[in-house]
Amino acid sequence: MRTWFFTENAYPNLPDADSYESIRVNLPNSHFDPDTGADLYHMYLDMWCAADEMGLDIMNNEHHQTATCIVPAAPILLGILARETKKARLLILGNPIANRKQPIRVAEEMALIDVLSRGRLECGFVRGVPYEVAPANAFPYRGSEKLWEAHDLIMKAWTHHDGPFNFEGRWFHARQVNIWPRPFQQPHPPVWITMGSANSADQVAQRGHTGAVFLAGYPNIRKIFDGYRQSYLENHGQDAPLDRLAYCAMIYVGENEKAAQEGANRLLWYMTSNKVATQFNNPPGYHSPSVAANIMRGTTSSSGLPLVPKLDEQMALGNVCAGTPEQVFQQIKSFWEYSGGFGNLLMMGQAGFMTFDETINSMKLFSEEVYPRLKELTASYDPGAMRELRTSTPDVQTVDIGSLATQFVR
Numbered sequence: 440m441r442t443w444f445f446t447e448n449a450y451p452n453l454p455d456a457d458s459y460e461s462i463r464v465n466l467p468n469s470h471f472d473p474d475t476g477a478d479l480y481h482m483y484l485d486m487w488c489a490a491d492e493m494g495l496d497i498m499n500n501e502h503h504q505t506a507t508c509i510v511p512a513a514p515i516l517l518g519i520l521a522r523e524t525k526k527a528r529l530l531i532l533g534n535p536i537a538n539r540k541q542p543i544r545v546a547e548e549m550a551l552i553d554v555l556s557r558g559r560l561e562c563g564f565v566r567g568v569p570y571e572v573a574p575a576n577a578f579p580y581r582g583s584e585k586l587w588e589a590h591d592l593i594m595k596a597w598t599h600h601d602g603p604f605n606f607e608g609r610w611f612h613a614r615q616v617n618i619w620p621r622p623f624q625q626p627h628p629p630v631w632i633t634m635g636s637a638n639s640a641d642q643v644a645q646r647g648h649t650g651a652v653f654l655a656g657y658p659n660i661r662k663i664f665d666g667y668r669q670s671y672l673e674n675h676g677q678d679a680p681l682d683r684l685a686y687c688a689m690i691y692v693g694e695n696e697k698a699a700q701e702g703a704n705r706l707l708w709y710m711t712s713n714k715v716a717t718q719f720n721n722p723p724g725y726h727s728p729s730v731a732a733n734i735m736r737g738t739t740s741s742s743g744l745p746l747v748p749k750l751d752e753q754m755a756l757g758n759v760c761a762g763t764p765e766q767v768f769q770q771i772k773s774f775w776e777y778s779g780g781f782g783n784l785l786m787m788g789q790a791g792f793m794t795f796d797e798t799i800n801s802m803k804l805f806s807e808e809v810y811p812r813l814k815e816l817t818a819s820y821d822p823g824a825m826r827e828l829r830t831s832t833p834d835v836q837t838v839d840i841g842s843l844a845t846q847f848v849r
Contacts, residue, residue: 440782440817442810443498443530444490444802445687446789447508448483450476451708461716463505463570476509482795484519489799491524493806498530498785504574507713514548521556529556532631532651533563536589537582538575543613545589546596550622558623563631563651564590569725570715580724585610587642597627631685637666644670644679651685651785656756657835660686660778668779678822685783686774689759689790692767692804702801703761704750708791711748764808771809772816779829780820784813
């Protein structure tokens with residue numbers, strides 16, 4: 440298993456939440472202090488460099504017009520890390536290509552970073568979250584179609600080396616495409632795509648890319664991963680390699696349970712602060728009708744997940760792993776076995792007001808006492824045995840959330 444350290448680079452110094460409508464899109468940037476922002480950028484870069492020194496890989500992303508993530512151009516930070524780090528693989532997850540007007544620019548940026556890092560880039564593409572449809576002046580309907588068309592254009596730009604070509608699609612049109620530089624890795628850097636359903640997983644598996652799932656928890660992870668595995672088998676004639684699946688969870692490791700609980704509660708800022716106005720999290724045509732209806736009812740978030748900000752319940756769902764090194768290993772192991780296995784753990788290890796020292800302490804405990812055991816766990820992966828284990832384990836969608844903590848958090 441590879442572990443990728445991740446922080447969303449929040450600007451947490453905000454006024455009382457009752458004083459503004461939404462943390463995304465329309466929160467006035469008068470609340471941003473450039474001096475504080477500069478300190479935060481340097482702290483986040485230092486965290487990623489520390490991850491490199493600890494043997495962890497690195498993930499970053501971008502968002503727009505929000506205090507939850509003050510990186511509107513992830514390739515800039517990735518370019519810095521390509522120079523400052525030595526060994527870590529560098530994952531961007533990702534480029535919101537459905538909202539970008541020029542996919543060729545993405546192809547150029549990613550090729551540059553791949554060359555600068557001497558082939559350490561892992562390139563992720565995402566549709567983009569609903570909150571950013573308005574800031575991007577984008578059309579929310581048929582976003583998946585736009586993503587895959589932009590993907591096809593970028594892939595051709597990376598792999599075509601015989602001079603310029605033209606591209607005519609429904610959503611994108613390009614003339615005289617002939618990118619310089621071309622990627623360091625051949626035929627192209629590894630590609631990741633985020634998945635939120637069995638249907639989206641099918642599309643990723645058909646192309647053989649790595650599929651990543653964020654905070655889906657026990658109730659949703661099986662149907663997404665199983666959808667990927669089934670499609671991969673049908674399209675490639677073999678079981679999906681373990682490294683083609685990734686899961687993102689919030690993780691905090693403490694020297695004792697009290698320290699772990701305090702750190703994990705600080706991590707939950709990522710969920711508890713995400714106050715978003717309905718017109719931004721549910722633009723017409725972005726979600727399926729059933730998800731859109733649940734958002735309007737107030738029963739789910741825009742990601743389709745239950746609105747559960749309490750630590751114990753988020754741990755029971757599998758969205759948060761927190762405790763001593765032994766406890767965190769057991770929590771990840773339980774989720775890994777239930778899901779059928781995955782080869783990439785996206786470790787959201789910092790959020791909100793978590794300090795540099797708090798984050799580093801958790802990372803150090805993880806890298807020294809949890810990570811080696813996870814590598815041993817995945818080294819013994821057997822697809823057949825894992826299928827048997829999954830069929831013998833009940834689906835937690837039929838189990839009350841309140842009982843999950845005792846059933847799966849050991």
